[in-house]
Amino acid sequence: MFGDYIQGNFGTSDTGSAFPDFDRHEPSIPEPAKVGRRKFRTIWVSDIHLGTKGCNAELLIDFLDSVDSETMYLVGDIIDGWRLKKKFYWPDAHNDIIWRILKRAKRGTRIVYIPGNHDEMFRQFSGLNFGGIEIRRAAFHDTADGRRLMVLHGDEFDAVMLSHRWLAFVGDALYVFMMGLSHKVNVIRRWLGLPYWSLSKMAKHKVKNAVEFIGKYEEVVARAAAERGVDGVVCGHIHTAEFRLFEQNGKNVEYWNDGDWVEGCNALVEHMDGRMEILHWPEEMAKRDQDAAEDATFENERKVAEAA
Ligand SMILES: [Mn+2]
Numbered sequence: 001m002f003g004d005y006i007q008g009n010f011g012t013s014d015t016g017s018a019f020p021d022f023d024r025h026e027p028s029i030p031e032p033a034k035v036g037r038r039k040f041r042t043i044w045v046s047d048i049h050l051g052t053k054g055c056n057a058e059l060l061i062d063f064l065d066s067v068d069s070e071t072m073y074l075v076g077d078i079i080d081g082w083r084l085k086k087k088f089y090w091p092d093a094h095n096d097i098i099w100r101i102l103k104r105a106k107r108g109t110r111i112v113y114i115p116g117n118h119d120e121m122f123r124q125f126s127g128l129n130f131g132g133i134e135i136r137r138a139a140f141h142d143t144a145d146g147r148r149l150m151v152l153h154g155d156e157f158d159a160v161m162l163s164h165r166w167l168a169f170v171g172d173a174l175y176v177f178m179m180g181l182s183h184k185v186n187v188i189r190r191w192l193g194l195p196y197w198s199l200s201k202m203a204k205h206k207v208k209n210a211v212e213f214i215g216k217y218e219e220v221v222a223r224a225a226a227e228r229g230v231d232g233v234v235c236g237h238i239h240t241a242e243f244r245l246f247e248q249n250g251k252n253v254e255y256w257n258d259g260d261w262v263e264g265c266n267a268l269v270e271h272m273d274g275r276m277e278i279l280h281w282p283e284e285m286a287k288r289d290q291d292a293a294e295d296a297t298f299e300n301e302r303k304v305a306e307a308a
Contacts, residue, residue, distance in 0.1 A: 046236025076116020076153030
């Protein structure tokens, strides 16, 4: 159980943080005033991997503070129990994310949490509600324009994809190593004033095997959705945000993957009219910074013109 992971280490992590007393606690990164948030009907996020150094907590906090929705799905691997079991790592920013999610539930956002394979210890609570959060093994989501989507983490298909479970662990170790590398590269890039660089984005285009694996995975998941008679599927797990349209027995099946917050930093959103979109948050942040810079330039020019 989760208690085992934290017992003895509780409150003695690197930063000395512990789980906060929610009602009295304020996050270490303060929440900005709730103005100008982009409002969506639905938001899907997954593969946050809280409890690991790979988690891009600051970017996720920026995302959560910039958007709002009626419903939010946490599509698995939110907390990384595998890593926490080996080494307890829980900085304040990770508390801040939990705080923000609980706060959303309190404000009336419907939150559905579908545990993944890294947080499978929560699967035993499927069907229960905690702090306004519904824990489910999978869910069905009806879009505003009447499509029915199956929502699940996606590790259910590993057995089809990989013949042995140990392969998943080898893959995991390799992945952690690569992410460590990617993290270091980005620390240096930030220091040099260069934009965020995504390893998996490059890998997806450069590594043939990865492309084949991902392509096959997407097909397998879409076929399973078609067999369930739904219009599409939303999943996470493989850390590759993607939309693909498949045809199965003359019927369209949508495949949506909401990506991850380890290095892609993506979310899937449904607009009020049912239109869906994958947001690549580093790009959204860059766009926002550019808009702010343009506004500032415009404002300066106006002042100069006024003074002349
Ligand atoms: Mn997973």
